[in-house]
Amino acid sequence: MKKVVTLLLLAVTSFVYAQDLSYRLEELTAPDFVKAVEKSSKTCIIPIGVMEKHGPQLPLGTDLYMSREYSLRAAEQEYTVVFPWYYFSQINEARHQPGTISYSPELIWKMLQETLDELHRNGFEKIIIVNGHGGNNAFLNYFGMAQLSEPRGYSLYWFRPEGDNEVDEKAEALTRHDPYDEHAGNSETSKMLATVPDVVHVDRAKQQSGIDQDRMNALKYVYTGIWWYASYPNHYGGEAWDANAEAGELWINHTVDQLVEMIKLVKADTVVPALQEQFFKEAADPLKTKQ
Numbered sequence: 001m002k003k004v005v006t007l008l009l010l011a012v013t014s015f016v017y018a019q020d021l022s023y024r025l026e027e028l029t030a031p032d033f034v035k036a037v038e039k040s041s042k043t044c045i046i047p048i049g050v051m052e053k054h055g056p057q058l059p060l061g062t063d064l065y066m067s068r069e070y071s072l073r074a075a076e077q078e079y080t081v082v083f084p085w086y087y088f089s090q091i092n093e094a095r096h097q098p099g100t101i102s103y104s105p106e107l108i109w110k111m112l113q114e115t116l117d118e119l120h121r122n123g124f125e126k127i128i129i130v131n132g133h134g135g136n137n138a139f140l141n142y143f144g145m146a147q148l149s150e151p152r153g154y155s156l157y158w159f160r161p162e163g164d165n166e167v168d169e170k171a172e173a174l175t176r177h178d179p180y181d182e183h184a185g186n187s188e189t190s191k192m193l194a195t196v197p198d199v200v201h202v203d204r205a206k207q208q209s210g211i212d213q214d215r216m217n218a219l220k221y222v223y224t225g226i227w228w229y230a231s232y233p234n235h236y237g238g239e240a241w242d243a244n245a246e247a248g249e250l251w252i253n254h255t256v257d258q259l260v261e262m263i264k265l266v267k268a269d270t271v272v273p274a275l276q277e278q279f280f281k282e283a284a285d286p287l288k289t290k291q
Contacts, residue, residue, distance in 0.1 A: 023075040026084045036081050037123040041267040044081045044124040046115065047071040049132045050089035051101035055184030055236035056207040058192055059199045060099045061087070062184070067132030069195045069252065074259040078267075080128070083119070088112065090139040093228045097235045112143060120154040125273070126266050129158045130259065134183070135228075151280040155272045161258045171251050175244035180210055182231075185238020187251055194248030205241040208234045 021036055022028055025044075028036050049064030059065070064085050071082045087101065088111040094100040103111075116127055131140060140158055147156050171190070178186035192200050215230040216222070231237070282289045 021079075023079055023082055024072070024084075025081050028081075033122070039079050040081045040124075042123055042125040043128065043263065043267055044083060044119050044126070045071045045075065045128045045130055045263075046083040046086055046119075047130045047132065048086050048089060048136060050087055050091045050135065051099060052091050052094040052133075052135075053097040053099060053184075053235040054188070055205065055210060055234070055238070055240060057201045057204040057240060058184050058189060059196075061085075062188065062192055063089075063132035065132075065196055065199075066188070066191060067130045069191075070132075070255050070259055071130045073252070073256045074263060077256075077260045078263045080263050081124070083115075086115070089133050089136050091133070091135055093135060093225070094235050096229070096233075108139070109143065116154065116156065120152075125154050126269070127154055127156050128263065128266060129156070131158065148276075148279065148283075152276065155269070155276060157262070157266050157272070159259055159262055161255045164254055167250055167254045171247035174247040174250070176239075176242045178238050178240070180212055180238045182212075182237025183210075184236050184240060185210060186240050186243055187247075188238070189240035189243035190245065190248035191252050192248065193243055193245035194252055197245060200243075202241060202243055205239070205243070208236055210234065210236040210238040210240070212237065 021032060021039060023036070023040075025033075025036075047064070047067035047070070049061065049067050051060045052063070053060065054062040064087055068082070068085060071080075074080070075082050088103055088108050090105070090108060091100055091102045095102050119127055129140065131137070144156060144158055171187070175186055175190055181187050189200065189202065189205065193202070210232070212231045213233065216224075216227060
């Protein structure tokens, strides 16, 4: 009987300990890190943001707050190790605004690549990027393709949530429709009110214009890097003065639901690793690739 009780206590202790295992990488001890890698199915999230102006009412670290919030809420539901705040991003378009920390293209590339390499060296085989900064989109697309430039021991996945008209309508019913909701607008301000309200200053939202100035409207068939500055020189796209935390929760939860589903799919995925292995094998000797 005593032996049975001891075994039950050990089982309960192990269960409670497993439940208490943090999913925040920075909080893990080294021995716990080993357990976390295994519990996460060797899967890690890197929430990426940047330091940039978000209108007159939101903090410079808004994208960091939001990418981290999505990641932590999702990891609480589907255990995944979440990397600490990562702000080495592409933000050349906001260099004219105070507080922008804009690293060189070479550095942001090398930082991200070495971070992936180090996570893999520490046991992770699947890495998910949760990006909170729209200015990273082109960079991350190319960075993802560049992972095929040489054999990798991990697979990289980029979370790209989809909008939902029904969710938008419900959220906007609680606040308003923002015709210029691009950056620091109604939806982003609402989400920040639901996440860290103490650093949001909605009363300042009308201090600067967030209207699209459309200063390149005479140019057709053109892409140029100055496009964002041409539209939103204040680095503010939107009308955020009616932002609402309840609406923010709706938008956040919709994104988190998608991220939880993605994490489950990534953990179970065998297709991408197998395709990568096949691709790298064929790329090493393309003349032997079946035609």
